[in-house]
Amino acid sequence: MADTTARMGTDAVQADYMALTRRKRVYSVVLLAVFVALMAAGFRTADSRNAGGFWDGITHVFDFPAEVLGEAWANAARLPGHLVDHLPALVETLNIAAASTLIGTAFGTLLALLSTRGLARWPGLIPVFRRTMDVARAIPEIVIALVLIFVLGGGPVPAMIAIAIHTTGALGKLFSEVNENVSLKPVEGLQSVGATWAQKMYLGVIPQVGPNYVSYALLRLEINIRASAILGFVGAGGIGYDLRNAMSWGQGRYDQAAAIFILLFLTIVAVDQFSGYLRTQLTHGRQPREGARA
């Protein structure tokens, strides 16, 4: 008797389970079908609204790189000279990225501290600072840069301000997530000896979150170098500006463009590698020591 009930129980459970699995599978298939349909429809729409069609273009994808490389190869002797010529512009691009990362990190830190519960100077204003970061993060750099170029004229400063604003928002969000896990004991200790808010933050919080902050800031530096090259392309100076000029000279002068492509590529790879190395040092190099302390 007990045996049959148990068997009926397991049968019911099994039937239930099979029904659930079936339903889940149906959902998955429907979701997948919707996704595939969206992709296909999206592709067709994009294709029809593009100036050149996909199937015409796909055969010509390598025409332009081949042309550029061919000309670079033909004028290989001039290439080292071009590389040296464009170094100042590259330095400017790097400076834009580095300065904006630095400024963005400073403001991001401030906003993150002001918008973390438990650390905020004015707890009532936390939503205001959060919204500020959201908006700063959402505006694409190119928009601020173009508006500032109109007012301030071309040059690196509009790009620097534009990237710094976006960096402030992006890093502020990441930093405030890091701040959530901060131990409040050092802060309380500092409070007991009468420290001001700035002292509590600089001496009590920053040493705890420093490695994480630096790691995120390095990641941002990689992104910002790319952004600063793009902004140069719309008139903000640096290697992107040189690239646009080199492109506009057209056929027969692509060896300059090739040199810039090479410089940009090498820089991005080098910075990626360097910052990747530093970040592993920061996160993995620290862990044993923190573990040992605990």
Place this chain on the structure above:
Amino acid sequence: MTVTTSDIDLLKAGADHLFRTKRLMGFAVPAVAILYLAYIFFAFDVAGLWSRADVEKAHTLISDSYSYKMHVTRDNRTGQVDVSIEGRRNGTYDADKAPDWVARGTETVIDLGRDNIVTFGPGSRVTYAIPGYGTFTADPGRNGVNATYPPGELPGWINASRNRVAITTEAGRLTVTRNRTEVFRYFLGWEAFWFTIDSPYYGMNVIDVASHAVRGEAGDIWTAFWTNTMWRHQDVAWALFETILMAFLGTFGAGIVALPLAFLAARNFSPFLAVRFTMRRAFDFVRGVDALIWTIVLARAFGPGPLTGALAILVTDTGTFGKIFSEALENVDKAPIEGVTSTGANAVQRYRFGVIPQVVPVLISQLLYFLESNTRSATVIGAITGGGIGLLITQAIITQQDWEKVTYFIVLIVLLVMAMDSLSGWLRRRLIAGGDSGP
């Protein structure tokens, strides 16, 4: 175990050293940062920036972004008077119509508010009664503006020469040249945002429009709004859609391309070192070339448009996803795969039931993160390749006078990115949390 004095000294020395390095770091890092910023200050010539900055432009930009001006223009040769929004042809009133502060007739009387009255006529004469100053009169003709001012020295807000007079008051602005007399009056807001002047619904308040809609004109009202020739709501909606489309196609396309390649690059799935090495270098190469260069290269092949933008995102992100996915694959737990193998599963089933369930949450969450950030990238790439809202905003900036539109597009982009942010967060929670708690 006893602690000797020398041990204590050693510990003290160690602690002192630690404090010294910490103190040094505490001061050195900010000092280096400040030194670097000082170098940037001079390298970028920030001091000289203020002399180059154009305050006038900044003023136009800001005031134009929240206000608009109405032009009342008289052609002094034909005597024709036009009333228009910002001087646009598609914002011009018909010859027999005018807003209530302009009285048409043989003499056109323009009330600028605050007792400022400008009168066109008779003939080509223009008079401007300026409260607290007097009446300005001009008879523009072939030999100049022929202006008459109230007695006394000319104030700073009147800019006068033989052929041109410009008077800027708090109420508006009057410019007189030989061929043209023009009055500007400034208003708050964005004019004709809902309906253009030629629409019957222009100037109606919300309640009136709603009552018309209830009486069966909803379709007409929508058409009038949707085909607004000044704000082009239809084109803007399409542009926003194109931007989302670029981000969507690019992100998920990259995911689809990168997943199989990631298997080839993962140590535990790809037995051949050479294949692994090649795949990884390929990912690094694609990432290193950068979206800017890919955009330029692809724009040459496919021409401007959303497809080019989508492909540029797709190619760049294939490198990034390949790297992330292969790292996720290298971190999979072996136990479920062995469990599935022990039931006699073949290779495909091993992947389907042993590997995919482990990596799918990571993949989906990465894809959704990138979907949000690519919405912003799509705006930037659109500005370069010419597609989506990025193209519209660069066009509006290039005209250097549509700052109200620039503001409108910035608001739209911010809202779009925030909406994508919430959507991706919501989907992440739904898909991943739902997948974990399910049977």
